[in-house]
Amino acid sequence: MPGRLLAFVRAGPSSSSTKIDIKAHDPPLLPPYSIHPPPPQRSQERTKMDHLKRHTLTGRHYSEKKSPKIDPKRPAKMDMEVESPPLVFYNQPQSSTGALFSGQLKVQVTDPTVTFEMFEMRLLATVTTKKPVSHNCPDCTTQTTEIYKWEFLKAPTLLKNGDHSFPFSYLLPGHLPATTHGSLASLDYHLAAVATSSTGENITYQRSINIKRAVMPGNDKHSIRVFPPTDLTAHVTLPPVIHPIGDFGMGMRLSGLNTKTKDALTRWRLRKMSWRIEENQKFVSPACPKHAQKVGGEGKGVLHDEMRIIAHEEVKSGWKTDFEEGNADVEFKAALNTALKPLCDVESPNGLSITHNLVIEMVVAEEWAPLKKPNQATPTGAARVLRMQFNIVLTERSGLGVSWDEEQPPMYEDVPASPPTYTQMEDFNIEELDNEVDRLHL
Ligand SMILES: [Zn+2]
Incomplete structure (x- = not known):
């Protein structure tokens, strides 16, 4: 983040403003x-x-x-x-x-x-x-x-x-x-x-x-997170971009659930999972020459930021746990709250920035079993919260849109040599078809 922080004007968990030297930015775009x-x-x-x-x-x-x-x-x-x-x-x-x-x-x-x-x-x-x-x-x-x-x-x-x-x-x-x-x-x-x-x-x-x-989708994103001191590892699959309207799938495999010692087995059981999408807005409010002194001189401004949650859900079941392999697999659909009018990602040199984070939290509880009787597991009372955060791009749907420079007439090599043939088509009598339908209904 370029810019020198001068003084805190106001601070809060979801909203804050900071006096900032906007001279340190690139020359303003606008x-x-x-x-x-x-x-x-x-x-x-x-x-x-x-x-x-x-x-x-x-x-x-x-x-x-x-x-x-x-x-x-x-x-x-x-x-x-x-x-x-x-x-x-x-x-x-x-x-x-x-x-x-x-x-x-x-x-x-x-x-x-x-x-x-x-x-x-x-x-x-x-x-x-x-x-x-x-x-x-x-x-x-x-x-x-x-x-x-x-x-x-x-x-x-x-x-x-x-x-x-x-x-x-x-x-x-x-x-x-x-x-x-x-x-x-x-x-x-x-x-x-x-x-x-x-x-x-x-x-x-x-x-x-x-x-x-509209940022073009591209391939899914795969991320890995580890949670030391446990052996737990999360492999997360996310869409490359998400959109203000419509749902999207996310997938996660939590592996390393089991830890074997000489005669006992401890394992983590996934108890609860929740996710949310946070929208972060930032803007450097500029001062006009008349009011520049309020922020400590010309070319300076006040940095404001605000965070809100535009989608969240608690997933209480629906994942598959395989203790043989030591994995838990979760797949879920997510959609943004359209009533909140989610904003698309923006990064402007004039100080306006909008970004999004996906936050996933899981609660895992520890269980213990003797190695001879692995099915007789009892909770030990220990539990952990696993927290992950991913940057996610919110953008308009590209639809069938084609950029102006990619629009070009078909090339000769794109045109097939001869028209397609119709050898698999059969003539039929429409009355016969109706009779057939009537017979089936009887
Ligand atoms: Zn002014």
Whole structure:
């Protein structure tokens, strides 16, 4: 963990914050950009709905009651058609090739003509802190970064009444963190287009875009844990990645249950097992220049972290114990609590990090038997708790998704030499089949 811890501000078992020197980090991926944050999505939707109402309920004074502010008439309107598929970054930030984003910005000129002096669109990333350094300070709460800018016009341009399309495309770099809505911070992306007419009017358009990340599954992970001073060893098989929705299997073999001495046998019996998945969020809340002194200078922030359990279960039976071999085998299905809206793994240089741990705990009780009568085992009263922890990657399902750079037409060698033959097909009469069915029912 880079960063120098300066002082503990608050600490707790599941939540803590620490003043941290963010200068020690790599240069922030998302440098602050002085543009006002977009209105929250809900109010955007409402604006859109009011807009629709105005169209459908013209002359009824219905929408005017709800929103007395009437937009001044603009010489043009803007809309967007996104042509690229949903934005998914495949694989980890270090190896992802990103996602192609393309579409058309539609300008509908309602006046006979309009001259655009300037027409551009920005792709912006907004990080919103839930725990700002200074409460109620918008600059501490929100940082906006320009990811890309399209300049649609090189010189003032006259557009005639009617529809005009401005195509755009961009290869979103795969190292960008995915859209994330955590309890410490949110990361959102949106497009902001603005056209300025020669008469000084601004025609604007905003749209939020959702970026997901899907780490490709790969092979199962096998891990071994030992529990000295006992001879117990756990071999754990875990899925390479897990998903917010749906279940997944895990398997474990606990071996080394038996210990033989000269005339006696001691063995461990698995009594109880439980597992849980912990979600760890971390975020370094930055301070704006005005409030930098609160955290000990510019470029510093406060590290917050929070842990919650997004799935847990106590497994009381269902494992197979083989004392001949000295093994206990457990297989179980797990699923995350979707009501808690589990967050996918994120690691962003701006200080936002979300990781997951699988914790497995087992209780084993010791039994003793004379070597001559191994079936007459009695509990000795000794018991141990075995605890294991594994890092587990929570990511979106990759589905049938194919990264843009892997999409290619079939090659000649992929096409079979001749079409398949149908020699095993037989003609049949549909009536005969019905008769057959009737006979079987009788
Ligand atoms: Zn501030």
